[in-house]
Amino acid sequence: IDMHTRCVISVCGAPCLGKEHGFETPKTPTxxxxxxxxxxxxxxxxxxxxYTKMSNQEAKKYYLFENFKMSLYGKQLNRNLTIEATNGKSMSAMKVITETLRYLKEHALKTVNDNMAGAKLTASDFTWVLTLPAIWDASSKQFMREAATETGIVTERTVDKLVIALEPEAASLWCKKLPSDGFVTETSVKEKLEQAPGTQYIVADCGGGTIDITVHEVLDGGALKELYKASGNGLGGQLVDQKFKNFLKEIFSDDLWDEYERTYPAELQRMMYGFSIVxxxxxxxxxxxxxxxxxxxxxxxxxxMFFKTVQGASWDEGAIKISKEKMRSFYDESLSGITKNLKEIQKEDFRISYILLVGGFASSEILRKHITKQFGKQCRMLCPFGAQEAIIKGAVMYGKRPELVASRKSAFTYGISVSERFDESKHKAEKLLSNKEGKWCLDIFKQMVKIGEDVGWDETREHMFSPIAADQTSCVFRFFRTERENPxxxxxxxxxxxGSCTVAMPDTRRGMNxxxxxxxxxxSTEIKATATDIDSNSTAFVKIDFMSS
Structure with a gap:
């Protein structure tokens, strides 16, 4: 086995583990x-x-978490966050995520070792790639990294062996290498993603939970540049499933449906699986x-008689027939959300050639036709065969060569607190500090990077500072972020x-100099800072903490 093999874990789900139950899906549900x-x-x-085979009394004691990835979406996370199980009971979100990653890690290692003819590999023999939605907040990404460390996927000393890949970026990398027959085509014309430098295209990762959209430009050498900060919503394919269930509830009445859902959950699960196909x-x-x-x-x-008062459905000898128009209506809210996001991008001064649709929801013909109808006159729509697996395959490429995504847009303005010479004409009086060296203004925000600014994948920015007192023996750097450009x-x-870090400055012989x-x-997906006192070579290191506790 190649020792540089990447093990890829997706929070969208694992490789299919459900064939014994009669489910043939590319990924296991979360x-x-x-x-x-x-x-x-x-x-x-x-x-x-x-869970579906348990009695009601037994099920009340257990904790089943479904699609819990969405519990992390749109939230500023902390280590004390709890999430709710299907029966209303709650558990630590960190534990739920940690045990999920632990299971996937052990399953991956067992699969590899079962085919190793005597050799036994451990987690440290691999680089692990964890795929996450690009629209997740930085605290969510840190949350996942800490959970992965807790499972033993990596340790504090091997953190570099865990690579976080953003899902639309991973899919984009995979689709760039596909030939023309690697894409779904509605006509006889076959196309592939153009590789010429300067080509710009939208990547719409349409998953079960989230819609994750960004814009890429192909650079010289084939690397990608992010042109537009990731946007999206939580209106993925699971919303269509929920609309279908709501429609059945409308047909059969609230109380009958509630009784059915409560009494025969396994049968309902199989029905929903059938719906996911049709x-x-x-x-x-x-x-x-x-x-x-x-x-x-x-x-x-x-x-x-249940079908007499509803439109778009009929009863036909043991089957529920649903019209094409009614099926389309289940998609309305999702399609509206996707259209809104894409139109926002069109307002920008880009030269978009393609819309690349990936993710499990992209397998829907209704979704593809809608995107083509809405935007086909401005650009071409491409969707790879196996749109759901494109993320996993691209994540392996990214794990080997993270430089393939050359730069991203900063989601925030980042800066530190500094002091500068006090100027009565522009500084607040309450910020004044006087010492032997003069008057200083405290709490000034010094910008390190601006929101929307291009930041290289491995870019390090360097700044030099001086003390505000000749006998100063330490310096504290406090870090901040904001969606404002320059407060x-x-x-x-x-x-x-x-967060903050303190660097020692024990050698005061040169005073202010x-x-x-x-x-x-x-x-990268994390921000790290190192402060070094030049005279003494004393250093302090901080990894910015995006979680409040």
């Missing part, structure tokens, strides 16, 4: 089950099926009515503290 003592029990389809086609669909749903309905009235003071509205070098790395 689903984990804990027992009443909050100990790991099952994952993926195993978790779903075990929903991809833009046509009338026919779904077999589950036995127990039909039985409950027949006890109340002739089952055909005056660090205690103004909209600024969030991110001393320097501290501050080096900050912005380009």
């Amino acid at each position: 689903c984990i089950l804990f027992n009443e003592d909050e100990e790991f029990f099952k994952f993926g389809y195993d978790a779903k099926m075990a 929903k991809c086609a833009d046509e009338d669909v026919e779904i077999s009515c589950p036995f127990n749903l039909g039985e409950l309905a027949q006890k109340r009235q002739n089952i055909e 005056m003071y660090v205690d103004e509205w909209g600024l969030d503290p991110l 001393r320097n501290i070098k501050l080096e900050i790395t912005f380009g």
Whole structure:
């Protein structure tokens, strides 16, 4: 085995582990089950099926978490966050994520070692690539890295063996190398993603939970430059499934449906799996009515009567027929959200040639046709075969060569607190500090990088500072972020503290004529800073903390 092999973990789900249950999907659902003592029990389809076979009393004791990735979306995370299970009970989000990653790590290692003819590899023999939505807040990315460290995927000394890949970037890298027959085509014309430097295209990662959109430009040598800070929403394919369930509830009445969902969850799970297959086609669909749903309905009235008052559905000898128009209506909210995001990008001064659709939701013909209809006159739509796996395959490429994404847009303005000579004409009186060396203004915000600015993937920025007192023996650097471009003071509205570091300055012989070098790395998914006192070579290191506790 190649010792540089990358193990890729996606928070969208794992490689398919559900064939024994009759489910043929590229990835296992993000689903984990804990027992009443909050100990790991099952994952993926195993978790779903075990839970659905439990009695109501037993199920009340357990903790089933489904699609919990969305619990991290749109939140400023902290280490005390709890998330809610399907039965209303709560657990630590860090534990849920940690046990998920632990299971995937152990499953991957077992799979490899079972095929190693006697050799035994450990987690440290691999570089691990963790894929995350680009629209996640920096605190979510840090949350995932800490969870991965907790599982033993990496340690504090091997942190460089965990690479965080952003999902639309990974998919973009994979699709760039595909030939023309690697893409779905609605016509006889076959196309592939243009490789010429200067080519600009939108990447829309349409997953089950989130819609994750960014813009890339191809550079000389084939690397990518991010042109537009990742945007998106939480209106992915799972919303279509929920609309379908709501429609069934409308057909059969609230109380009947609630009884069915509560009493026959396994049967409902199989029905939803069937729906996930037929929903991809833009046509009338026919779904077999589950036995127990039909039985409950027949006890109340002739089952055909339930369809008399609804539009877009009919009963046909044991099957529920849903019209193409009604199927499309389940997509309305999702498509509206995607369209809004894409139109926002079109307002910018880009030269967009393509819209690249990836992710499991991109397999929907309704989605592809909608994007083509809305934007086909301005650019071409491309969707790879196996759109759901494109992220995983591209993540392996990124793990080997992270420089393939040459630069990204900074999501925030980052800076530090400094002091400068006091100027009565522009500084607040309450910020004044006087010492033997003169008058100083405290709490000035010094910008390190501006929101929307291009930052190289491995870029380090260097700044030099001097003490404000001849006998100063230490210097504190306090870090902040904001969505404002350049505020005056660090205690103004909209600024969030991110942490601090203190560097010793024990050699005071040169008084004020001393320097501290501050080096900050912005380009990766984490921000790191090192402060060095030049005279004594004393250093201090800080990894910016995006989580509040």
